[in-house]
Amino acid sequence: MPGKKLYKVTFLSEGQTLELYARHIASSALWGFTEVGELVFEQGAGMVVDPTEERLRDEFGNTRVLHLPMQCIVRIEEVDKRGPLVIRDASSGDKIMPFPLAPPRSGGK
16 A cells, blocks of 8 residues: 555544544553544645535644544544545534535525
8 A cells, every 4th residue: 555544533522523534543642542643634726615624624724633532533444545524413413514505495485
């Protein structure tokens, strides 16, 4: 397998389930935490903008290393290639969109 390993990290944060990709996973020097580093984001060379990607990049783009409590980690997978980033509601599992897909319906008759 050429290049560095790639991991998909799924974890809970503030009532949401987040999925990020990283190149570094290790036991943290902080007891009970897992170290997640070298986060992988798209370079953004194209015209199409993924709002979920932008939201996660805004939150974690300048993060050197995440120290996640072990109890908030849902799963860590070693993957061959990067997929889309996802934010889900932790209780229902539904995808959370940064903006509504359709305008809300009016309640009038």
